[in-house]
Amino acid sequence: MEQVPLSHILILSSTLFFLGVYGFFSRRNLITMLMSVELILNSVNINFIAFNKYLFPHQLEGIFFTMFIIVVAAAEVSISIAIIINLYRRFKTIDIEDTTTMKY
Amino acid sequence: MNSYDLSALLIVILPILSFTVLGLFGNRFSNRTSGLIGCASLVTTAILALYVAAGYFFDFGLVNGEHVKHIALQFQWLKFTDSLSIDLGIVLDPISVMMLLVITIVSSMVHIYSLGYMKGEDYFERYYAYLSLFSFSMLGLVVAVNIFQMYIFWELVGVSSFLLIGFYFTKPSAIAAAKKAFIVTRFADLGFLIGILMLSYNTKSLDFFTIIDRLTQVGSPYLANFTATSFMGMSALSWALLLVFMGGAGKSAMFPLHIWLPDAMEGPTPVSALIHAATMVVAGVFLVARLFPVFAISAPDALLIIAYIGAFTALFAAVIACTQTDIKRVLAYSTISQIAYMMFALGVAGWGEGKMEGFTASMFHLFTHAFFKALLFLGAGAVIHAVHTNEMEGMGGLRKSLPITHFTFLIACLAIAGVPPFAGFFSKEAILSSALQTQPLIFYVGLFTSGLTAFYMFRLYFRIFWYNPVPEHSHNHETHTWAMNIPLIILGVGAAFAGLIPFGSFVSADGKALELPFHLTFSIAPVAVGLIGIGIAYLLYGKKNEIPDKIASAVSGFYQAAYHKFYIDEIYLFITKKVLFNLVGRPAAWFDRTVVNGLFINGSAETAVATSNAIKPMQSGRLQSYTMFFLGGVLLLAALLIIKFM
Numbered sequence: 001m002e003q004v005p006l007s008h009i010l011i012l013s014s015t016l017f018f019l020g021v022y023g024f025f026s027r028r029n030l031i032t033m034l035m036s037v038e039l040i041l042n043s044v045n046i047n048f049i050a051f052n053k054y055l056f057p058h059q060l061e062g063i064f065f066t067m068f069i070i071v072v073a074a075a076e077v078s079i080s081i082a083i084i085i086n087l088y089r090r091f092k093t094i095d096i097e098d099t100t101t102m103k104y
Numbered sequence: 105m106n107s108y109d110l111s112a113l114l115i116v117i118l119p120i121l122s123f124t125v126l127g128l129f130g131n132r133f134s135n136r137t138s139g140l141i142g143c144a145s146l147v148t149t150a151i152l153a154l155y156v157a158a159g160y161f162f163d164f165g166l167v168n169g170e171h172v173k174h175i176a177l178q179f180q181w182l183k184f185t186d187s188l189s190i191d192l193g194i195v196l197d198p199i200s201v202m203m204l205l206v207i208t209i210v211s212s213m214v215h216i217y218s219l220g221y222m223k224g225e226d227y228f229e230r231y232y233a234y235l236s237l238f239s240f241s242m243l244g245l246v247v248a249v250n251i252f253q254m255y256i257f258w259e260l261v262g263v264s265s266f267l268l269i270g271f272y273f274t275k276p277s278a279i280a281a282a283k284k285a286f287i288v289t290r291f292a293d294l295g296f297l298i299g300i301l302m303l304s305y306n307t308k309s310l311d312f313f314t315i316i317d318r319l320t321q322v323g324s325p326y327l328a329n330f331t332a333t334s335f336m337g338m339s340a341l342s343w344a345l346l347l348v349f350m351g352g353a354g355k356s357a358m359f360p361l362h363i364w365l366p367d368a369m370e371g372p373t374p375v376s377a378l379i380h381a382a383t384m385v386v387a388g389v390f391l392v393a394r395l396f397p398v399f400a401i402s403a404p405d406a407l408l409i410i411a412y413i414g415a416f417t418a419l420f421a422a423v424i425a426c427t428q429t430d431i432k433r434v435l436a437y438s439t440i441s442q443i444a445y446m447m448f449a450l451g452v453a454g455w456g457e458g459k460m461e462g463f464t465a466s467m468f469h470l471f472t473h474a475f476f477k478a479l480l481f482l483g484a485g486a487v488i489h490a491v492h493t494n495e496m497e498g499m500g501g502l503r504k505s506l507p508i509t510h511f512t513f514l515i516a517c518l519a520i521a522g523v524p525p526f527a528g529f530f531s532k533e534a535i536l537s538s539a540l541q542t543q544p545l546i547f548y549v550g551l552f553t554s555g556l557t558a559f560y561m562f563r564l565y566f567r568i569f570w571y572n573p574v575p576e577h578s579h580n581h582e583t584h585t586w587a588m589n590i591p592l593i594i595l596g597v598g599a600a601f602a603g604l605i606p607f608g609s610f611v612s613a614d615g616k617a618l619e620l621p622f623h624l625t626f627s628i629a630p631v632a633v634g635l636i637g638i639g640i641a642y643l644l645y646g647k648k649n650e651i652p653d654k655i656a657s658a659v660s661g662f663y664q665a666a667y668h669k670f671y672i673d674e675i676y677l678f679i680t681k682k683v684l685f686n687l688v689g690r691p692a693a694w695f696d697r698t699v700v701n702g703l704f705i706n707g708s709a710e711t712a713v714a715t716s717n718a719i720k721p722m723q724s725g726r727l728q729s730y731t732m733f734f735l736g737g738v739l740l741l742a743a744l745l746i747i748k749f750m
Contacts, residue, residue: 096726104721
């Protein structure tokens with residue numbers, strides 16, 4: 001069976017990554033920004049899996065890293081959501097442009 | 105540690121104990137209790153000092169007929185190098201034991217006297233605490249084994265005298281006097297410190313006896329090194345010793361550093377008796393006596409300078425004393441003059457057979473002077489206590505109302521005037537005869553000064569107790585208690601008979617017994633001069649008359665100059681306020697304000713503020729701008745890595 005070449009997968013993951021970065025910078029809604037961060041993390045995961053599969057098929061480090069990232073990302077999301085809820089209670093909004101009181 | 109050593113230690117420790125107790129808990133005691141604590145501690149030290157002195161002079165200090173030094177206690181306190189360390193300890197040798205006696209006796213008398221004199225004063229317990237502190241520092245000074253130990257106690261003496269002079273701290277004049285005394289002596293101590301550093305640098309030791317050994321032995325490499333360099337015709341050693349003497353001159357009020365002593369009379373009168381008559385002001389004499397072998401053997405030129413400074417000061421202060429009207433100031437100038445007597449007696453002495461008489465004479469005069477000058481001050485205190493003024497104007501004819509004071513004061517005046525057989529006669533004869541042997545010029549100055557001394561002391565005596573007729577119904581009754589009269593009587597006995605002690609067999613420069621020569625023919629001149637002085641004083645002040653005023657107006661220029669203390673204070677003020685202030689003070693202030701404060705302190709603060717204002721907007725509170733910086737940083741790092749590894 002013909003394999004998908006590695007460069008295709010890398011193009012996919014960089015596209016995902018830059019979509020995430022673009023989303024993080026262009027969105028004003030904190031939830032959307034959180035989703036963008038998840039996109040970035042997942043693009044990294046794809047990279048890990050791809051390199052593991054194509055370069056070192058007899059080892060499992062890349063897969064383990066991916067597992068860890070998924071777990072950590074889950075934890076991170078829960079904390080982020082908690083922060084966002086607190087932010088909402090205080091400002092009655094989750095628009096990032098309106099919550100700039102923590103400065104000099 | 106035998107009982108003598110223990111007693112010597114206790115002599116030093118007891119006063120600091122009573123200072124601590126009175127200083128910490130004094131306000132919980134009644135005045136009477138705190139006074140008694142101070143007295144008990146000092147009287148005990150006096151008894152212990154008598155015990156130690158008896159033991160030293162007759163028992164353990166006497167080895168083969170010579171008095172040798174005895175280290176009662178010594179321990180290392182601060183170590184710099186193997187050879188250079190500051191030790192603390194107690195040395196007993198003829199002069200330190202003699203000083204222990206003088207200090208403890210006069211101090212205990214003053215403590216007792218103050219019970220009466222200071223009765224009802226505010227801060228009574230604080231006064232006693234200060235007195236104890238002073239006694240402690242003075243005792244520590246005289247038993248010092250190490251030149252730095254002496255310096256430490258020297259400064260403590262300065263501090264405690266500052267506290268005591270400024271005891272009436274609500275009086276601006278007392279504060280000014282205390283500051284003046286402290287600053288002048290402190291300035292002189294700068295010279296002392298430099299002298300110590302020079303001595304210790306060149307002898308590699310701070311120990312008194314090591315220094316003396318290394319600087320007096322023939323062929324000692326330290327001595328050769330030290331005298332090899334010279335400056336303005338004198339060797340480095342002479343300069344070092346003169347700097348040390350500068351410290352002594354400050355404490356002992358030698359011209360031109362004498363200006364603080366007359367003003368120090370602002371303190372309570374018993375304090376003047378203790379500090380400015382018997383103990384602190386002789387510290388300078390003691391210092392020169394302690395280093396006497398070095399002076400006499402290795403630096404006779406420095407000793408000669410001391411002799412001339414002493415002779416000049418003796419005459420100078422005696423002339424001023426003749427014109428003063430404040431009785432305590434008369435006594436102050438008299439003290440300066442008598443201390444100068446001791447100084448030049450040391451100055452005319454030398455080392456070797458038959459030349460060391462001046463040393464013993466000086467110590468003898470120190471000993472007798474302590475008694476009669478303390479007595480004079482305490483007597484003056486009793487007079488002031490009775491008439492409530494220091495000025496002669498308010499006195500006269502007090503002989504009936506103050507009989508005990510009158511009698512003891514007369515003894516003291518006879519003693520200081522050198523009338524036989526009172527104490528001052530013997531010591532003054534010894535000084536004058538040793539001066540005649542080596543420096544005839546100084547002898548004539550001393551002789552003339554001795555006449556002046558008799559004159560101004562009896563001027564004081566007649567002015568206080570005669571002059572005016574005895575008032576019929578005097579309200580100045582001698583209301584003094586036993587506390588004030590007993591010290592007067594004890595010191596009076598001392599002033600009358602202390603001269604009969606064969607002093608030469610106890611105290612001499614090399615420890616061997618020395619027979620002070622006593623020639624009947626020699627003593628005719630000084631006694632005659634003294635009696636002439638007394639006679640003139642009687643003619644002028646025995647009864648109220650016009651002659652003194654006429655004489656004063658006949659030589660009014662000179663009289664005015666002497667009355668204003670030869671304008672030395674004004675010269676000092678001119679130098680400090682006009683010259684030093686404008687030339688040094690103002691530029692220094694400008695430098696401080698513009699460069700140190702303006703450029704360094706305010707400048708650095710302003711730079712910090714400006715930088716902070718410039719970078720503050722980066723902390724905007726916008727999450728996405730932070731991330732932008734973060735991303736920029738990551739991209740930059742990535743670019744760097746790519747460039748590096750491509």
